Amino acid sequence: MVRLKNRYILFEILYPPSAESTSENIVLQHRQQRKNERLNITSKMIVYELKKMIKLYLGDQGLAKANIMLQMKYFNSSTSMGILKCSFEFYKIVVLGLSMIQQLSSGGENGNTLKSIFINVLKLSGTIKKLEEFGIERNKQLIKRINFDQRKNNNLNHQSTPFSSSSKVDFLKHTNELNDVKDDDEFDMM
């Protein structure tokens, strides 16, 4: 009797800043979408792009291996963080596919809009719990970094960065949401 093992991947989507971006803060630069390219990212779009990339680089065999137990466990578009579940043996293929993604397309009725992004893989683990703890800790550190930069700018009489207190509360709320992610299926017995 052996437990079926999984791997969980914690990742975040970063929006590479263009020459037009105004904010000086590095954390905010990579987390704000451009005005004319704003796109509501869903987990479906990411999985579709991931499979496309795996097929491009590793072919049908690679895609078939990566498809085993591939499932998006959690994705939040406001913090742009997500947790992906995949098989224990072939997690390297999924990580390669994630890191190869360069743009997302919305296959909607209004036609395809492409958006350039890249995915930063933060941590790999065998349990969701560890990823949750890591994600919450990381988000807290990010908020600390933003606050520190803001304070520094205020002391130097620079313009304050456009990150209002209400959006900070939103960010914290979504961070706590990570706690509720659970693995639905019970241990598979083989």
Place this chain on the structure above:
Amino acid sequence: MQCDLNVPFPQDVTDESIKQLKLTLSTLIELNYTHVAINKNLTPEMYHQPSKKQKQQMTQQQQQKNEQYNLKNDLDAFFKYFEQLENKFSSKNLKLFSRVTVEIDDPNQLGSIFINLNAPSNPNRFDLVAILPLSEKGLSFLTNNNGASSNSASIDILTFDYANYFNGFHLKHKTMNGITRRGIKVEILYSGIFNMSNQSNLKFVNNAKQVVRCCRKGIKTCIISSGAKKNTNVRGKIAVESILSFLGLKADIYSRMLKENPLSCLLNGRLRVRSYQQTIVSGIDVMQKNDFIDEESLETVNGFVVAKREIDDNNDDEHVSKKQKV
């Protein structure tokens, strides 16, 4: 601690290209990189003055360009921008280093370029010196007697053009082992894998496999860096590791390629600039820039001038106060 030893400096310096470079550096900060080298490429036309026969074969536009260009002014302009970038990013935990890559087509054209770059009297010396051979002759510059004896000490990195197939030359174990035994590291640039046009992603895999094959699997010889001209072509640590495992390398090898090999390469380069014959250095950290030393603390011991330093008292006080609190 993460290193990226190749961020290309734009060939045509404009406001937009410099802004793009700044954006690439800020993305590297976001991905937790700490040591970054900015690379200035020198093509053969930049350092070689053509003979009369070659001038006659040139078109008028090429002749005008050749007459207008001045290598010294170009390098001065590079260091001016480099200082600006250093001042901007020094507060953000990013250490910047300068690097020059000399493209070699024919070793006879080189002249005294390496002697000028590494002259101790030169106020603007590069931290790292690299070579990019464009032909088999260019690679043989590192192995033949003249090149090996005079220049081996001043060269840190050997790179290749990964976006194109190597120009009709095949890498051999013998030549590459001879080069790497002298401490020169071989560089792999991963940004080619993201470029779909012109089949450059296929060429990257082909070339990188060839390099790893003849460098003893790259355990102590290879380093990996981005070579990204856009900020979309930079990736974090786990993503780079997955690319290397895609090339067929094992975990113990690629972890060395990411951290230890580039750091040793950087140390070698910095010691060449900062130290006396790589043995005697002033200061605590060789990587640190503008290390300030009081003249009062200098003493002469056995004919050498030694800088003595006291340990900061503030740190000790903190320790004591923490203990008292406990």
